[in-house]
Amino acid sequence: MRFIIWFSLSLLPFLAQANNLSLGDTAPDFTLNNQHQETLSLSDYRDHWVVLYFYPKNDTPGCTTEACSFRDNINALLAQQAVVLGVSVDNAESHKSFAEKYNLPFSLLSDPNGEVAADYGALLNLGLVKFAKRHSFIINPDGRIAKIYRDVDPDSHVKNVMADLKRLQAN
Numbered sequence: 001m002r003f004i005i006w007f008s009l010s011l012l013p014f015l016a017q018a019n020n021l022s023l024g025d026t027a028p029d030f031t032l033n034n035q036h037q038e039t040l041s042l043s044d045y046r047d048h049w050v051v052l053y054f055y056p057k058n059d060t061p062g063c064t065t066e067a068c069s070f071r072d073n074i075n076a077l078l079a080q081q082a083v084v085l086g087v088s089v090d091n092a093e094s095h096k097s098f099a100e101k102y103n104l105p106f107s108l109l110s111d112p113n114g115e116v117a118a119d120y121g122a123l124l125n126l127g128l129v130k131f132a133k134r135h136s137f138i139i140n141p142d143g144r145i146a147k148i149y150r151d152v153d154p155d156s157h158v159k160n161v162m163a164d165l166k167r168l169q170a171n
Contacts, residue, residue: 073158
């Protein structure tokens with residue numbers, strides 16, 4: 001019994017780190033499939049600015065608003081040397097349908113077990129149902145977290161991201 005308690009307590013710092021990422025921390029690497037069944041890793045984007053956004057569900061009002069806002073501003077984001085990656089627990093087929101329906105020009109990554117969302121503190125686990133929380137991260141070219149958004153308004157989020165990218169890149 002003591003071993004179980006000790007073992008559980010020894011995991012707390014790891015779990016806390018995964019859920020409490022801070023500015024300057026190395027972004028947890030991951031490998032997931034996108035809507036085209038391509039395998040992508042965060043490490044593939046080293047030397048790039050990455051906007052990593054988690055969202056609850058394809059084809060829901062807030063998620064559609066946010067995705068379409070990224071779509072509508074993709075040229076400005078690309079001009080800022082940024083790559084956009086969306087992540088939810090939906091499967092790749094659902095991502096494909098969502099991306100095609102709204103002409104989304106960026107990768108939507110499938111995190112069916114919610115492991116990546118959990119690593120970023122963005123998983124809402126209700127037992128039988130898991131969702132990614134609407135959280136976003138700007139990751140700098142060195143792979144470090146430069147900005148964290150835990151309270152995201154789908155209507156204004158992309159404009160905030162672009163302004164923060166400009167500020168971060170000026171430093």
